[in-house]
Amino acid sequence: MKPRKSVQLGNFTVGDGHPVTIVAELGVNHLGDFGRMKEMIAAAVESGADLLKFQTYIAEKRYDPIKNPKGKMFIKWLKEWEFTRDQEAELWEYAKSLGATVFTSAFDPDSADFAESLGSVGYKIAAFELVNKVLLRHVASKGKPVVFTRGMATNEEVDEAIKIITEHGAEPVILHTTSSYPAQRKDTNLWTIHALRERYDWPVGHSDHTHGTYVPPLAVAAGANMIEKHFTVNQKLRESDNFFSLTPNELKEMVFKVRQAERVMGQEVVKCEAEEYMYDFRRHTD
Template identity: 40%
Template sequence: MKGLKNLNNNNSKCYIIAEMSANHGGKFEKAVEIIHAAKEAGADCIKIQTYTPDTITIDCDNEYFTINEGSWKGETLYSLYKKAYTPWQWQDRLKKEADKIGIDFLSTPFDKTAVDFLEDIEVEAYKIASFEVVDIPLIKYIASKGKPIIMSTGMATLDEITEAVNTIRKEGNNKIFILKCSSAYPSIPENMNLNTMIDMKKNFNVPVGLSDHSLGSIAATTAVAMGAKIIEKHFCLSREDDTADSFFSMEPNEFKEMVHNIRLAERAMGKINYEISEKEKISRSHRKSIFVVRDIKKGEKLTRENIRVIRPAQGLEPKYYEQVLGKVSKTDIKKGTPFTKDIISIEGD
C-alpha cells in the first residue's frame, strides 16, 4: 500500500478509499464487480468489513438490541448485520482479485478473530471503525501487528480519540491515520465540522482525512483542500440496489467525478510559490502604467489631463505618477506613448 506510506509527505496525493460495506447484497459476483468498478472510478483502495452477526453482537430483540430511529429503524442489530456482512470465505478471493487488477485491499475487523483471519490472508493495513474507537482491547491487538492503522472518529470525544491513539503508540506502532467522521447516515453539512480535522492533525501530529457519509462530493473535495490525505466514501453500483448502505453510497460515475475534482483541487493547491509563471508573464504586459493620453508639447507641464495610469504596462510604473506630475516635458510627445524615463527623469529639470 504505497499510497499510505507516502502520506506524511505534504506533496503526496490524497489516498481515496471506496467502501464496499454491504453493497454486494450477499452476492460474490457483485462484490467482484464493485472492486472493478471502484478501480475504474479512480479509487486507490477497496475496503470491506470483517465480521459476522455472531462476532459483532448477539441474536436478541429486546430494547437494547433494536434500532429505534434512522434509516434502519425496526431492525435488530443481529438482523441488520446478517444482511450486511461480507462472508469470510469470499475475502481471500476478493483480496486476490484486487491484487490482480492493481487496487489496494483493506478491511475493518470488529473482533480479535477477525484480526487473526485478516493476518492469515496477509492484509497490509487495518481500518478501525468509529464505533470501535472505544474498544481499547481490540485496538491494542490490532496495533500489535505493527501495520498501518486508519481510524475513524465519529461520535468520539477528544479524550476517547487520545486514549485510542495512545494505545496504538504504546504498542510501538506510529503508523496512524485519523479520519474525521460524522456517524450519521447520511451526514448533513452542518454536522461535518471539517475544521476538527485540522485540529486533530495539530493535536496528534498524524496525517488526517475524512470518512464521508454525506451525499455528493462537496465535503470530500473541501476536506482535501483543507489538507485531508485520505478520503473514504461508501461505494455501490446503484443506489437502486436494496442493500443496507446503498441509500447513502456513491455510484461509479459520481465517484469518478469526485476523484476528478479531488485531483483538480490538488493541482490547484500546488505548492508555496511566489515565482511568476510563463502565462502570468504574458498577463503582466496588461498591467497598468503611466501613458501619455493627450499630445504634449516640449516645455509643457505634465498634468492629470495629459498623463494617466492606464493599461497596458509598457510605461513607467504607477508608483511614480505623483512624482512626475508638474514636471516639464523635454520633448514633444504624442498621445498613446508610454511614459518612460527617457522622456523625463523622475527628478525633473
C-alpha cells in the same frame, strides 16, 4: 514548525506533500451477493480508487445484544450479508488480480487475524469501535497502519486510541467524520480537520457520508490527506449504505474534483513562478 508525519499504507504514502489517498469503502453494500461484490471491486478499481476497503467480521461478535437490545436486529442483517471465509479469500485474490490494494475494517480479533493472513495492508477501526481497547490493541499489534474515524469520540478518547496504537507498534491515520448515515452538509463541520491537524502531527483525512461529490474537494482544501467514500454499483438498493454511496461515475467525478482541488491548493510558498514577470512593475518607496 514541527514536521508532520506520513504513513505508508501499501504503495500509498498518506500525508502532506503526497497525493490525497482515495478510499472506496465497499462495506456490506453487496448485501451478501458474491457476484455483486466482484462487480463492485472491478468498478471501484476502474473508477480510480487508490485503496479498496472491505469489512471483515463475525456477525455474532459485532454487537452485544445484552448491553444493546438493538444489536439483535443488526446481527440478523449482518448475518445475511456475511461471506464465508473461503468466499472472502476468493474476493481478496480477485481484487489483487486487478491490481487493487486492499485493507479492511476488522471488527473482532479473529477477523483481524484472518485479514492478516489475506495480506491486508492496514486496518480500519470504525468510530463506534474506537473505545474497544481490546480490539485496538490486537489490531495495532500487527504493526500495520491503523486508520480510524473519530466520529463521536472526545479528544481524550482519540488521545488514548493514538497512545494504544503507537505503543503497540503501529501508526495512525485520523479521519474526521459525522456519524450519521447519510450526513447532511450542514453537519459536516470541516473545520474539525484543521483542529485535528493542530492537535496531532499524524495524517488527517475525512470519511464523508453526505450525498454526492460536493464535500470531498472542500475537505482537501481543509487539509485532508485521505478521502473515504462509500461505494455502490446500485443506489436503488435500500439496504445498508447503497442509497447514499457513490456510483462508479460519481467516484470518477470525485477523483477528478479531488485532484483539481490539490492542484488549486498548491504548496506553502511565498512566491509563485507565474508572478515573476510582474516583479519589474513593482513600485518600491522608502
